[in-house]
Amino acid sequence: MAAFEDRFYLEDPGLVQRLRRDASLLLWLAGGLVQWFRGRTVRSAYAQAQQRNAAIVLEDYVDPGAE
Amino acid sequence: MKKRFPDASYAFRYRNAPLSGNVINGLGETSRRRPRQIFHGSGRRRLEWQRLQTFFALTMPFRIYWQGLRNYWLLRKADGRVAKRRLTPDPAESATKIKAIAMQAGAGGVGICRMTGEALYQGYDPGYESAISIMMPMNLDEMRHVPEERAAVEVMRVYFEISRVAITVAAAIRAMGWRARAYGESADILHIPLAVAAGLGELGKHGSLISKSFGPNVRLATVLTDMPLAYDSPVDIGVEDLCLGCRRCTIDCPADAIVDQKQLVRGENKWYVDFDKCVPYFTKTLGCGICIEVCPWTRPDRGESLSRKLLDKRATRRARTPAPSL
Numbered sequence: 001m002a003a004f005e006d007r008f009y010l011e012d013p014g015l016v017q018r019l020r021r022d023a024s025l026l027l028w029l030a031g032g033l034v035q036w037f038r039g040r041t042v043r044s045a046y047a048q049a050q051q052r053n054a055a056i057v058l059e060d061y062v063d064p065g066a067e
Numbered sequence: 068m069k070k071r072f073p074d075a076s077y078a079f080r081y082r083n084a085p086l087s088g089n090v091i092n093g094l095g096e097t098s099r100r101r102p103r104q105i106f107h108g109s110g111r112r113r114l115e116w117q118r119l120q121t122f123f124a125l126t127m128p129f130r131i132y133w134q135g136l137r138n139y140w141l142l143r144k145a146d147g148r149v150a151k152r153r154l155t156p157d158p159a160e161s162a163t164k165i166k167a168i169a170m171q172a173g174a175g176g177v178g179i180c181r182m183t184g185e186a187l188y189q190g191y192d193p194g195y196e197s198a199i200s201i202m203m204p205m206n207l208d209e210m211r212h213v214p215e216e217r218a219a220v221e222v223m224r225v226y227f228e229i230s231r232v233a234i235t236v237a238a239a240i241r242a243m244g245w246r247a248r249a250y251g252e253s254a255d256i257l258h259i260p261l262a263v264a265a266g267l268g269e270l271g272k273h274g275s276l277i278s279k280s281f282g283p284n285v286r287l288a289t290v291l292t293d294m295p296l297a298y299d300s301p302v303d304i305g306v307e308d309l310c311l312g313c314r315r316c317t318i319d320c321p322a323d324a325i326v327d328q329k330q331l332v333r334g335e336n337k338w339y340v341d342f343d344k345c346v347p348y349f350t351k352t353l354g355c356g357i358c359i360e361v362c363p364w365t366r367p368d369r370g371e372s373l374s375r376k377l378l379d380k381r382a383t384r385r386a387r388t389p390a391p392s393l
Contacts, residue, residue, distance in 0.1 A: 003111035003191075003255060004139070009146040009248065025143055029136050036132050039125030046126055049078040059082045062118045062125070 072357055075322040075348050085115050088342030093333035100333050101189045106346055109255045123350045128216055134223035144234045145249040153244030159297040165236060169201055172235040173228060175281060176202045178265025178299045182291060191255040195291035199236060200265040203229040204281040207367055213360045214352035222354055225286045226252050233288040245294035258287035266299035269306035273316040273325055273358035274340040279304045279374050282364030305377025316358040322348035325358060
């Protein structure tokens with residue numbers, strides 16, 4: 001896995017490199033936004049569980065690929 | 068008696084629990100080693116508690132999540148081109164100049180120390196010689212609302228602002244011809260050991276830095292650099308005396324995560340917070356922060372006089388202690 005700094009920090013960037021990095025970071029952030037919106041299933045199940053004094057099982061809702 | 072805070076019951080659970088965070092942290096280990104990331108991460112490696120981390124992110128209110136993304140966008144400026152012409156002023160003079168730049172940019176305090184392995188997670192070494200530790204206080208009126216959304220928004224705001232300060236400092240150093248990289252949250256370095264070594268404060272029982280002026284009500288960022296700088300020394304402001312006698316955070320922590328005695332952690336006897344109890348509550352409450360806000364040192368304008376009283380009391384105690392008979 002590549003760390004955030006390895007992917008997006010540039011020590012001596014030219015203009016093109018910087019633009020490329022910015023575009024790639026914007027895409028990465030957009031991916032984060034999409035992930036949050038897709039998380040509505042989790043939020044809804046979690047809210048319902050809180051009301052019922054029950055507990056959701058994390059493995060059922062959070063992408064196992066994330067682990 | 069516990070007060071006013073939500074209890075430590077959870078509407079989420081594991082089917083198969085991950086390895087204990089206390090084991091990963093090296094609780095009870097007698098030899099020194101570098102720490103490993105468990106929960107917040109930089110993306111460098113798979114986290115042992117990644118599932119809970121993802122759940123934490125997905126259940127965050129949108130405005131907090133959005134602020135987190137803004138922080139990441141800002142951090143692209145953490146590194147950059149180093150000026151070809153290298154200025155080599157006196158290390159003490161450089162340190163004064165760098166501190167002035169940080170304070171002008173909005174820091175609440177700055178200290179400088181030699182970079183140590185203790186502040187680096189396993190498998191990471193960026194190869195810098197010095198660390199500039201920066202702290203910034205959070206707004207107490209907002210932080211009184213822990214552990215609610217309003218306080219979490221303030222935390223994220225300060226992370227953004229302190230990252231901006233660190234980026235400004237790193238850019239100024241690079242303009243003087245030396246490598247420098249700004250580190251905000253979710254980095255591969257531990258900010259607290261560096262802040263302690265740089266004299267910004269001491270480690271408190273609740274696992275956070277306690278600074279003289281702001282108590283633990285601060286956030287930290289770091290700039291790593293090769294620029295020759297004069298180092299500050301660790302300070303004794305009386306935190307040890309306070310934490311040994313005070314049980315405020317231990318009593319108020321709804322998760323019972325704060326341990327009253329120092330623990331052996333990776334070969335060092337120090338204050339330790341039970342990770343397995345703290346982090347689920349942290350997740351449930353959008354980042355908690357109760358221990359920071361109930362700490363007596365957090366009360367506005369109290370730090371200086373509290374430190375003085377604690378140190379005076381210790382001096383009096385020592386003066387009254389008879390010398391051992393020979």
